[in-house]
Structure formats: C-alpha cells, structure tokens
Amino acid sequence: MSEDGNYGWNRRDVLRTTGAVGAAAALGGVASATPGREPGAKEGEVLVGVSKPKGTPKDVVEQYVPGNAEVVHQNETLSYVAVKFPAQAPDVARQNFIDAVTKKEGVKYAEENATYETQLSPNDPQYGSQYAPQQVKSDQAWDTTLGDSSVTIAVVDTGAQYDHPDLAGNYKSNPGYDFADGDSDPYPDVPSDEYHGTHVSGCAAAVVDNGSGVAGQGNSSLINGRALDESGSGSTSDIADAIEWAADQGADVINLSLGGGGYTSTMKNAVSYATTNGALVVAAAGNDGSGSVSYPAAYSECMAVSAVDDNENLASFSQYGSSVEICAPGVDVLSTTTEARGSYEKLSGTSMATPVTSGVAGLTLAKWSSLSNSDLRAHLKNTAEDIGLSSDQQGSGQADAYAAVTTDPSNSGGGDGGGDGGGGGDSTSASVDGSLSGYYDYDNYSYAWSYSSPSQVVVELDGPSDADFDLYVNTGTTTNASPSNYDYGSYSADSQESITIDSPDTSTDMQIDVDSYSGSGSYTLTITEYQ
CATH class of the missing domain: 2.60.120.380 (Jelly Rolls)
Structure with a gap:
C-alpha cells in the first residue's frame, strides 16, 4: 500500500x-487423536503451546515436565502438547508447572485443558411441523437453489448417525473422524444416548426434497469431527484437533454447537487456523441467559449465533451481548436424531440456532461460490432480517436464506436487515x-x-x-x-x-x-x- x-x-x-x-527450522504435522486417550473431559491435563521454529512441541516441552507427569498428546500443526498429571496431584502442582514452563524459551503459553459442552436445552420429544426453514426463508430460497454438494459443512460435535435415512444422501462417503475415541469412525458409540451431533447435522443439511422426514437448510455435504463424548462434554484439545482437521478437509463452514470452556490460547489458535485456511466458523452464543457470549463464540474469528423462538423473540436461555452477529430459530426445533431414539425429535438451544445458520451459509455458497469466508460472513449479516430485537440480542438480525441467495453480494446488503453490521455489501x-x-x-x-x-x-x-x-x-x-x-x-x-x-x-x-x-x-x- x-x-x-x-x-x-x-x-x-x-x-x-x-x-x-534464534530459530530452528519449523516442522509440520497432521492432527490426529492419540490412541488410549479417553473421550470427554481431560481433567488434570495442561496444554502447552510452542513456537514452531523452536522444534516439535514434544521435544521442547518434555525436558521441563516433572517426573510425576507425562506428555500424552501432541498436535504439530497447532504446535501444542498435552501434559497429564496424576489424578491425585494437587492443583498447585499443575499451577507451578504452568508458571515455570511459560518462562522457558519457545513456550508461548500453558493452560488447563478446559472442558466444553453442547449448548442444548432438551425438551421431551415432540413431533410436528418444522418452522425453522420457513422462518429463515430457506423454503423460498429453494426456488433458486437446493444447495450444492461441493459445499462442505463440518459438524464438530458428538458422533452423528451419518447413515440416517434423512442424512445419508448429504454425508460424504468418508463421513469424518473420531477425536474423542481416537479412531476413523465418528458413528455414535451408544446411539440411544449420543444424539446431539445427529440433530445438529439435520438442522444444517438434512436432505431436502427426498420425499421423507425433515429438511435442513440446503443440500450441502456434511462431515463430522467427533470431539464430544456421549454426555456432550469434550476437552479443549479434542475440539481444537477436530477444528484443525475440518479446516484441512477443506470445510467451507465449521459448526461449533458447544461452549463454556472460557478463553484458551489453544482454541483461539484452532479457530484462527480454520479462518486463515478459508473456513467460516459459526458458534453457539451459549445457553445460560446471560448478557455475554460464551467461548468459542466470543473469539473474533467466530460468528456468534443467538437463539429465537417461533414468535421471533429471544429464547429465554439464549446468551446475548455485543459479540452476537446473527440469530436463528433455536426453540423446539424438529430435526433428525438417531433411529434408536425415534429418528426425529424437537430440541432447544443455541446448539440448534447455530447449524440453522451454518446451513443458510452453505445454501448461500451454493449460489455465490466465489465468496471468501470473510465475504460470506459479511453477506449473511448484510442480508439478515431485522426482527425488532436489540443488536445485542439479534446482532444484524435473523438469518435470511432467501435474501442471501437472491441478493448479489457485489451490489448491496439487501434484505430487511437493520442491526449492527447491516447496510451495504461493499x-x-x-x-x-x-x-x-x-x-x-x-x-x-x-x-x-x-x-x-x-x-x-x-x-x-x-x-x-x-x-x-x-x-x-x-x-x-x-x-x-x-x-x-x-x-x-x-x-x-x-x-x-x-x-x-x-x-x-x-x-x-x-x-x-x-x-x-x-x-x-x-x-x-x-x-x-x-x-
């Protein structure tokens, strides 16, 4: 310039x-789950991030690990290791290690391996008509496009029943990877218990126009990075690895219907990696009803989504605040669930609003394939519909699929949008x-x-x-x-x-x-x- x-x-x-x-040569690496690590929360672990030019993170950190602890996991791409302390080790032992190792050459940070959970507020199963696709006008957008299999949405979540009759047509032949269990199959371990990822998948991209079941927002391709266990809990390291993997698979949109772990450098680096590699990261605002957004949605790299009901009022559980960028239906949303649970059920949470938004993003890319992730993010906000809530509650407004696919991004913001971030699309x-x-x-x-x-x-x-x-x-x-x-x-x-x-x-x-x-x-x- x-x-x-x-x-x-x-x-x-x-x-x-x-x-x-001075620096040594940088070494690459591919994220993969470490065999033998249990799924879910990783209590007693410390994540240590290392500057890449200093060498592999394990080589840098291992020399500083006390005798009662060990390096149990390494991600060379995000350049961190997990150090596990014995269950009986006092909290002060981990804190002393964090304080000491962060002073060592080449170590950029050290932090607890925080736990994240699904952003779901379950109700008793109710069967009935959908309202989410109609409320965000996906059904009107289908006159322009039903979606495109060349667009990929990665669901980082629990496992998903990818062979569900209403999902199989949109899941890729290689449906994903299991970072919680450390194997190549993200299928639910216990289908009657592990249903969140299946529901989220359907909110985004249950097969449209297949003559049965429900419809997602469009026919994007789906992959699943299983990072949460049956209870819906997962560690920072598993989620970060799954985000990196999704970006490496070329995902256009990465859906994070999870939160609650607080700020961590490891997760920040993961969503930054995904953003730098061209993915739009869409994340749930959170479900405790407070006036601030949970992490990872609060990272600037993530598009934070709040939840509204079928009357377009803010859901009682939805978190809100200045970080909210867009809203979508998240109360009693009917979608796919595992066949062991009856195939379809209604669930509530910002967990549901997030994949509705991700599905609209995928449908938008089917029409405007040249949009970068930053352009897509801006276009979704520019075409959002002002539904009369404050900008802290709705962001730019409710996701509007029809406006997003019928408004040329090079011309204007279009739609009825009126919240922060609306206006022209220049x-x-x-x-x-x-x-x-x-x-x-x-x-x-x-x-x-x-x-x-x-x-x-x-x-x-x-x-x-x-x-x-x-x-x-x-x-x-x-x-x-x-x-x-x-x-x-x-x-x-x-x-x-x-x-x-x-x-x-x-x-x-x-x-x-x-x-x-x-x-x-x-x-x-x-x-x-x-x-």
Missing part, C-alpha cells in the same frame, strides 16, 4: 533489546509489505479508515514459514499496539495470523503491531474493510 494512498499508513520501525534467541482492501530482522524487531503501523462506519475489518498477516510472527491491534486509541498492550491479538505458533473485528471503533486510526516472537523474514499485512 502506498504511503500517500487513501489509507494513511504510518510505519515506525523500532528495535527491542530483549526477547528469545468492501475495500489494501496491503503493505515489510520485513523483520529477528526476535528483537517489530513494526508499528497506524491505519486511517476508508469507511466512516465499517461493519467489519479483517487484518491478516502472511509471514515466513520458518519464523513466528504475531499480530496485535488497538482501536479507539492512539497508543501503539504491542504484546503487552492490545485490544485484539493473533499469536499462533507460526506467521499466519488473522484478526476479525465487528463494528470497529473508528474514532482514531487503527494501531497495528507486527511482532517477531522468533525468526526473521518478509511479510505482507492486509487490511480489508466491509461496509
């Missing part, structure tokens, strides 16, 4: 006097190239906004593969961003970073820091604003 362009970049190079020592993008000399180096930028009130801005860093560069952003201030002072950060184990900010504060120029954690090389920094 030129110094005298419309964007007003201002670059200030500063060398620091402290930091880590975007503008520009980039700047730079280089960093080593761990002691960073570049600060000031960025003058092109739009007065953009609905979203995406900041992306593409750096060298043999270094570890991080990205930090401040808005609404003239204070430089830095690793110790930032509003938004992306600091994965490599140099591919992405930050998404909805309705950014444009009262001052945006402050951006490109920081070398280790290594040197050239990079490209790209800013995309959406109107």
Whole structure:
C-alpha cells in the first residue's frame, strides 16, 4: 500500500533489546487423536503451546515436565502438547508447572485443558411441523437453489448417525473422524444416548426434497469431527484437533454447537487456523441467559449465533451481548436424531440456532461460490432480517436464506436487515509489505479508515514459514499496539495470523503491531474493510 494512498499508513520501525534467541527450522504435522486417550473431559491435563521454529512441541516441552507427569498428546500443526498429571496431584502442582514452563524459551503459553459442552436445552420429544426453514426463508430460497454438494459443512460435535435415512444422501462417503475415541469412525458409540451431533447435522443439511422426514437448510455435504463424548462434554484439545482437521478437509463452514470452556490460547489458535485456511466458523452464543457470549463464540474469528423462538423473540436461555452477529430459530426445533431414539425429535438451544445458520451459509455458497469466508460472513449479516430485537440480542438480525441467495453480494446488503453490521455489501482492501530482522524487531503501523462506519475489518498477516510472527491491534486509541498492550491479538505458533473485528471503533486510526516472537523474514499485512 502506498504511503500517500487513501489509507494513511504510518510505519515506525523500532528495535527491542530483549526477547528469545534464534530459530530452528519449523516442522509440520497432521492432527490426529492419540490412541488410549479417553473421550470427554481431560481433567488434570495442561496444554502447552510452542513456537514452531523452536522444534516439535514434544521435544521442547518434555525436558521441563516433572517426573510425576507425562506428555500424552501432541498436535504439530497447532504446535501444542498435552501434559497429564496424576489424578491425585494437587492443583498447585499443575499451577507451578504452568508458571515455570511459560518462562522457558519457545513456550508461548500453558493452560488447563478446559472442558466444553453442547449448548442444548432438551425438551421431551415432540413431533410436528418444522418452522425453522420457513422462518429463515430457506423454503423460498429453494426456488433458486437446493444447495450444492461441493459445499462442505463440518459438524464438530458428538458422533452423528451419518447413515440416517434423512442424512445419508448429504454425508460424504468418508463421513469424518473420531477425536474423542481416537479412531476413523465418528458413528455414535451408544446411539440411544449420543444424539446431539445427529440433530445438529439435520438442522444444517438434512436432505431436502427426498420425499421423507425433515429438511435442513440446503443440500450441502456434511462431515463430522467427533470431539464430544456421549454426555456432550469434550476437552479443549479434542475440539481444537477436530477444528484443525475440518479446516484441512477443506470445510467451507465449521459448526461449533458447544461452549463454556472460557478463553484458551489453544482454541483461539484452532479457530484462527480454520479462518486463515478459508473456513467460516459459526458458534453457539451459549445457553445460560446471560448478557455475554460464551467461548468459542466470543473469539473474533467466530460468528456468534443467538437463539429465537417461533414468535421471533429471544429464547429465554439464549446468551446475548455485543459479540452476537446473527440469530436463528433455536426453540423446539424438529430435526433428525438417531433411529434408536425415534429418528426425529424437537430440541432447544443455541446448539440448534447455530447449524440453522451454518446451513443458510452453505445454501448461500451454493449460489455465490466465489465468496471468501470473510465475504460470506459479511453477506449473511448484510442480508439478515431485522426482527425488532436489540443488536445485542439479534446482532444484524435473523438469518435470511432467501435474501442471501437472491441478493448479489457485489451490489448491496439487501434484505430487511437493520442491526449492527447491516447496510451495504461493499468492501475495500489494501496491503503493505515489510520485513523483520529477528526476535528483537517489530513494526508499528497506524491505519486511517476508508469507511466512516465499517461493519467489519479483517487484518491478516502472511509471514515466513520458518519464523513466528504475531499480530496485535488497538482501536479507539492512539497508543501503539504491542504484546503487552492490545485490544485484539493473533499469536499462533507460526506467521499466519488473522484478526476479525465487528463494528470497529473508528474514532482514531487503527494501531497495528507486527511482532517477531522468533525468526526473521518478509511479510505482507492486509487490511480489508466491509461496509
């Protein structure tokens, strides 16, 4: 980007006097479940993230693990290991390890292997007519497209009965992977108990126009990354591995009908990886009725979904807040369940609203296949229908499939949308190239906004593969961003970073820091604003 362009970049190079020592070659890896690990929560485990140029995470961390603990799992792509302490070990032992290991060279973070759960509020089974596809106008959109099998929605959840008569036509021939049990089959272990993922799959993409059962939002292809056990609980590590796997499978949309584990760097890096690799990550706002959104929906990389009922009122259980971007039906939603449970049932939760939104996203891509994940996210918000709720409750509005497939993304936001993030569908993008000399180096930028009130801005860093560069952003201030002072950060184990900010504060120029954690090389920094 030129110094005298419309964007007003201002670059200030500063060398620091402290930091880590030089880098080793980065090593790749493919996420896979570690044999012998039990599904569900991983109590007593600590996740340790390592800068990729320092070597494999196990090699870096193992030397610091106390004698009563062991490395039990490694993900080289996300560059972390799980360290398991004995069940009888006191909490202070894990905390002492976390405090000590984070001071070691090449270690970026250490944290408890938090537990996440399905975002479901079950009711007694009720059979009747669907309302979700009609309420989000998928049925009207079907006059334009029924969906396309080239679009893939990954359901990261419990297992799913992928051979269900109303799902088999849309599940891929290789239906997924089981990260909870560590095998290649995501089929439910106990179909009468494990039904959540089957219901979620049907909300998104039960086969449309097959003459039986229910209809999802469109005929997208489905895959399942089983990361939760029969009770609906799962560990950060299993979910993060499943998200990475889904992105590596080329998923266009990744559905996360789960939450409650709090902020973790491991999960943050997983959703950042998926976003950087082109997936739209759609996540449940949560079910405790509070005025803030649960993680992972609260990460800027995720599109947070709240739930409404068939009267288009906010569901009593749905969490809400400024992070909500869109809403969808989530009360008494009829969808597929395992045949052992009767094949169909009604369930409630933001777990249901999320795959309805994911299904609308898939249907939209069937019509507008060239949309990037950022463009798709903006288009769904721009075409959402204002149903009269506050922006904290509905975000930009209720997902509107008809508006999404009939409105040209290059023209306008269309629809009846009226919440934050609505408006025109225009975007503008520009980039700047730079280089960093080593761990002691960073570049600060000031960025003058092109739009007065953009609905979203995406900041992306593409750096060298043999270094570890991080990205930090401040808005609404003239204070430089830095690793110790930032509003938004992306600091994965490599140099591919992405930050998404909805309705950014444009009262001052945006402050951006490109920081070398280790290594040197050239990079490209790209800013995309959406109107």
